[in-house]
Amino acid sequence: MARGKLCLMRRTPSGRTHYNHQTWSGGRNVVKHVPPDKLPALRKAVAGHTRLLELVDEYADAVSKRTKI
Numbered sequence: 001m002a003r004g005k006l007c008l009m010r011r012t013p014s015g016r017t018h019y020n021h022q023t024w025s026g027g028r029n030v031v032k033h034v035p036p037d038k039l040p041a042l043r044k045a046v047a048g049h050t051r052l053l054e055l056v057d058e059y060a061d062a063v064s065k066r067t068k069i
Helices: 036-067
Strands: 005-011 017-025 028-034
Touching: 005 036, 017 036, 028 036
Parallel strands: none
Antiparallel strands: 005 017, 017 028
């Protein structure tokens, strides 16, 4: 699981893509280059974090509905 998002930085004429991973840490935007061989795993990790946030929201909504008076 990884916070942040992947950003396409450029596409070369040969079709290669270059991505950065952006996260927020210590009140600042932290940007790191993503090597091509690490991209699939990082893409999956970012999607996992996004899904976690969705599930947390669903849970909070469910608890909120159960505890309303």
